[in-house]
Amino acid sequence: MAPTKIVPMFNPETFRTACSNCSLRELCLPLGLTGDEIEQLDMLVRVRKQLRKGEHVYRAGNRFEALYAVRSGFLKTSLLNEDGRDQVTGFHMTGEIMGLDGISTEHHPCDAVALEDSEICVIPFSRLEELSRDIPSLQHHFHKVMSREIVRDQGVMMLLGSMRAEERVAAFLLNLSQRWTARGYSASEFHLRMTREEIGSYLGLKLETVSRVFSRFQEDGLVAVQQKHIRILDLARLRELIGQRC
Amino acid sequence: MAPTKIVPMFNPETFRTACSNCSLRELCLPLGLTGDEIEQLDMLVRVRKQLRKGEHVYRAGNRFEALYAVRSGFLKTSLLNEDGRDQVTGFHMTGEIMGLDGISTEHHPCDAVALEDSEICVIPFSRLEELSRDIPSLQHHFHKVMSREIVRDQGVMMLLGSMRAEERVAAFLLNLSQRWTARGYSASEFHLRMTREEIGSYLGLKLETVSRVFSRFQEDGLVAVQQKHIRILDLARLRELIGQRC
DNA sequence: TTCCGTCGTTGATTGAGATCAAAGGCCCGC
DNA sequence: GCGGGCCTTTGATCTCAATCAACGACGGAA
Numbered sequence: 161m162a163p164t165k166i167v168p169m170f171n172p173e174t175f176r177t178a179c180s181n182c183s184l185r186e187l188c189l190p191l192g193l194t195g196d197e198i199e200q201l202d203m204l205v206r207v208r209k210q211l212r213k214g215e216h217v218y219r220a221g222n223r224f225e226a227l228y229a230v231r232s233g234f235l236k237t238s239l240l241n242e243d244g245r246d247q248v249t250g251f252h253m254t255g256e257i258m259g260l261d262g263i264s265t266e267h268h269p270c271d272a273v274a275l276e277d278s279e280i281c282v283i284p285f286s287r288l289e290e291l292s293r294d295i296p297s298l299q300h301h302f303h304k305v306m307s308r309e310i311v312r313d314q315g316v317m318m319l320l321g322s323m324r325a326e327e328r329v330a331a332f333l334l335n336l337s338q339r340w341t342a343r344g345y346s347a348s349e350f351h352l353r354m355t356r357e358e359i360g361s362y363l364g365l366k367l368e369t370v371s372r373v374f375s376r377f378q379e380d381g382l383v384a385v386q387q388k389h390i391r392i393l394d395l396a397r398l399r400e401l402i403g404q405r406c
Numbered sequence: 407m408a409p410t411k412i413v414p415m416f417n418p419e420t421f422r423t424a425c426s427n428c429s430l431r432e433l434c435l436p437l438g439l440t441g442d443e444i445e446q447l448d449m450l451v452r453v454r455k456q457l458r459k460g461e462h463v464y465r466a467g468n469r470f471e472a473l474y475a476v477r478s479g480f481l482k483t484s485l486l487n488e489d490g491r492d493q494v495t496g497f498h499m500t501g502e503i504m505g506l507d508g509i510s511t512e513h514h515p516c517d518a519v520a521l522e523d524s525e526i527c528v529i530p531f532s533r534l535e536e537l538s539r540d541i542p543s544l545q546h547h548f549h550k551v552m553s554r555e556i557v558r559d560q561g562v563m564m565l566l567g568s569m570r571a572e573e574r575v576a577a578f579l580l581n582l583s584q585r586w587t588a589r590g591y592s593a594s595e596f597h598l599r600m601t602r603e604e605i606g607s608y609l610g611l612k613l614e615t616v617s618r619v620f621s622r623f624q625e626d627g628l629v630a631v632q633q634k635h636i637r638i639l640d641l642a643r644l645r646e647l648i649g650q651r652c
Numbered sequence: 653t654t655c656c657g658t659c660g661t662t663g664a665t666t667g668a669g670a671t672c673a674a675a676g677g678c679c680c681g682c
Numbered sequence: 683g684c685g686g687g688c689c690t691t692t693g694a695t696c697t698c699a700a701t702c703a704a705c706g707a708c709g710g711a712a
Contacts, residue, residue: 247567262553264553264554289542292545296539303509303552306509306553309556310510311515313556314495314515314559317495317562318485320563321610322493325698355659356660361568364568365700368699369699370660371661387707403488571668571669602689611670612669613689615668615670617689617691618691633678
């Protein structure tokens with residue numbers, strides 16, 4: 161699993177990479193490409209970066225140059241508004257693409273920070289555009305990735321606009337569970353990489369409320385919470401919780 | 407920075423379905439294209455549809471085939487969730503592109519309805535993808551359009567996640583004002599095409615709350631409200647309202 | 653190990669917005 | 683012009699989550 165280093169003089173955390181050898185093919189950008197096409201992608205996605213917990217991938221205001229695919233680890237993106245408070249806009253795990261929101265203004269509107277030691281692939285955007293002109297399936301898949309991001313954001317809008325605290329937390333846990341499942345991990349047991357405050361920010365709740373809802377869920381036998389460790393005990397009832405509004 | 411430009415386009419007698427003759431060039435998909443390239447777009451965007459108030463452009467579940475550019479009028483998109491309540495996800499005016507959220511699943515996740523008599527241009531999506539392979543500037547502009555949608559949604563997430571009722575309504579009014587301005591209309595006086603309930607749904611508030619906030623703004627001399635007719639009296643103070651939390 | 657800072661939990665109280673309720677206004681079709 | 687339905691406003695009350703506050707737990711540094 162040890163990647164080979166290149167040009168350490170430039171950035172010691174930079175490694176060589178190859179989509180064709182990457183186990184995320186089915187999750188990430190290469191989805192649906194032929195072996196031949198993936199090799200072309202390889203030439204584009206050359207740089208991989210390792211990030212320590214707390215390190216930034218990019219900061220709000222940085223010039224947009226590239227997209228970033230999460231290879232391992234866990235990150236958040238957050239938007240800082242005028243009055244100093246920041247809103248977490250997303251949590252990102254293996255195989256997900258970050259930075260799409262920077263295309264429109266050519267500057268990143270938000271911060272992206274690693275919540276644990278992580279590894280990301282750098283995808284120079286103008287080269288991705290070039291390549292996707294030659295590979296229709298890449299082009300189409302990229303459009304789907306962007307569209308999926310829009311759908312995801314709309315789901316959050318719905319959550320924030322019309323759900324009560326318990327429903328929001330339930331939806332959040334189910335979403336994480338489903339994403340871990342898609343990556344071959346347990347659907348019912350995982351570590352939260354983020355603090356209660358970050359969950360709250362994402363869900364439009366205060367950290368105390370998140371904590372209280374966790375406690376209530378625990379009392380009701382829906383989950384077992386121990387700090388950042390979560391075990392979902394009753395997936396069905398959690399699902400009901402978001403289905404049946406009043 | 408839009409100087410007065412768009413005035414003649416609303417002449418009801420102009421009916422050419424051609425981007426090259428369309429006064430929305432600067433607002434819509436053709437932005438940044440050469441005359442030659444726009445002519446190629448013309449061949450793609452052939453169909454224009456007129457919609458009566460209340461008619462659907464598409465419905466949730468419909469197969470995704472095309473994007474839709476608003477040529478005139480005003481529309482909303484709304485997401486229906488399992489328990490029957492719908493969340494307005496956006497309001498759409500002249501020059502804006504609808505349907506981007508359908509690309510990912512190849513089905514429209516939401517409904518799109520005209521809130522007044524409207525006219526839309528049908529943009530067959532697979533042909534747009536083809537054409538954007540040949541015209542890099544179209545490709546890039548399209549990516550910007552999608553990205554802008556993501557940024558817009560994140561703005562709404564921030565609004566829903568961290569603003570109080572008055573701030574939300576203020577942000578909403580300022581947003582409309584700014585969008586009308588960009589289209590050459592008055593920044594301070596306009597008709598709301600949607601009901602209080604639709605505003606509330608979009609802002610995560612109940613219709614009564616929206617109404618109360620309008621009344622309070624009126625008392626405070628910020629706006630003059632008369633049913634659906636809005637006049638912004640103090641833009642600066644409205645702006646302050648969203649800047650300074652608490 | 654101990655100390656300290658961050659993170660999480662829990663309780664008491666407050667407050668913004670939801671809910672319930674009623675009445676008035678506007679628009680559209682007849 | 684009239685009637686009915688929808689939209690809007692306003693008041694009274696309730697409720698859920700925010701706020702304020704204190705303490706406890708964990709993890710990293712010395």
